[in-house]
Structures are given as structure tokens and as C-alpha cells.
Amino acid sequence: MSHIDIYSHYHLELQRALMQCNSLLKVQAKSLMDKISTSHLPTTTLNQLNVGEKAIVRGVADQVQQKQTHLLDISRRLKELGFVEGEELAILHKGYFGGEPIAVRIGQSTFALRHFEAALIGVTKLGQH
Incomplete structure (x- = not known):
């Protein structure tokens, strides 16, 4: 196998994995939005915020798919x-x-979250009422 073939193979595998994560993320985000839609404030999920934006946590959704322990x-x-x-x-x-x-950053702590973890956290952007 040439280097190009190996690169193409891994590129396709990465694309497949990203598509699976993206579809799971959408399901979890919808579930979270359904769960917290009773709030009168406009909400979104943490993964949809931009750098520099501040927000208030509105809730954390339960896991949607529980395939892996x-x-x-x-x-x-x-x-x-x-x-x-x-x-x-x-x-x-x-x-x-x-x-x-x-x-x-939440409180005095800083955390690194993956997209699917951030998608479980419902927030309201500060300045929105």
C-alpha cells in the first residue's frame, strides 16, 4: 500500500467516525432542548456557544444512548x-x-470538554432575556 492509499483509508475512517459522533450529538442536543424547553428563557447547548461567550447552566441531560458502560x-x-x-x-x-x-471556565475551574459532553449541557447566554 502506498502512503496515499493509507492516508485515504484513515481519512475515510475518520470521516465515518465524525459522522457517527455528529448524529449522536444531534440526538442528544434535541433531547436536552426538549427537556429544558419549559423554561421561558431562550436556551441552547454548551457546544453551540462561541469563544468568549458567557452563559448560565440550565441543566444537564441524561444519556440518550447507553450502549457503552x-x-x-x-x-x-x-x-x-x-x-x-x-x-x-x-x-x-x-x-x-x-x-x-x-x-x-466554571467558577474558579477550567475544564476541557468533548462535543458530545458539551451537548448534554443546556445553557442560556448571558444578556438574553
Whole structure:
């Protein structure tokens, strides 16, 4: 196999994996928006914020798909880290390749979240009423 063939193979595998993550992300984001739609404030998910934006946490969704056991407690762990309703957060940075990881400051702590983790966190942008 030539280097080009190997590159093409890995490129296709990466595209497939990204498409699977993207579809899971959309399902989780919709589930979260359905869960917190009772709020009268405009909401979005953390992964949709831009660098420099600040927001208030509105809730953390439960896992939508529980196929892998190591994913079962992500929502609980996010809450333990401080992503609880009413907490203020700010997006500090997004990675260059696909915007991942997302650097988030909440309280005095900074965390790096993956897109699917950030998609579980419902927020209201500050300045929106």
C-alpha cells in the first residue's frame, strides 16, 4: 500500500467516525432542548456557544444512548464537576481541528470538554432575556 492509499483509508475512517459522533450529538442536543424547553428563557447547548461567550447552566441531560458502560455516568460526572443549574460559565477556547476540545471556565475551574459532553449541557447566554 502506498502512503496515499493509507492516508485515504484513515481519512475515510475518520470521516465515518465524525459522522457517527455528529448524529449522536444531534440526538442528544434535541433531547436536552426538549427537556429544558419549559423554561421561558431562550436556551441552547454548551457546544453551540462561541469563544468568549458567557452563559448560565440550565441543566444537564441524561444519556440518550447507553450502549457503552463507560458513557453511563457522564451526566452525573458533569454535575459533580459543577455544571449545575444556575452556575455561570464562559467559553475560553475551542480546538483548531473540529473545535474540540472546548475549554470552559466554571467558577474558579477550567475544564476541557468533548462535543458530545458539551451537548448534554443546556445553557442560556448571558444578556438574553
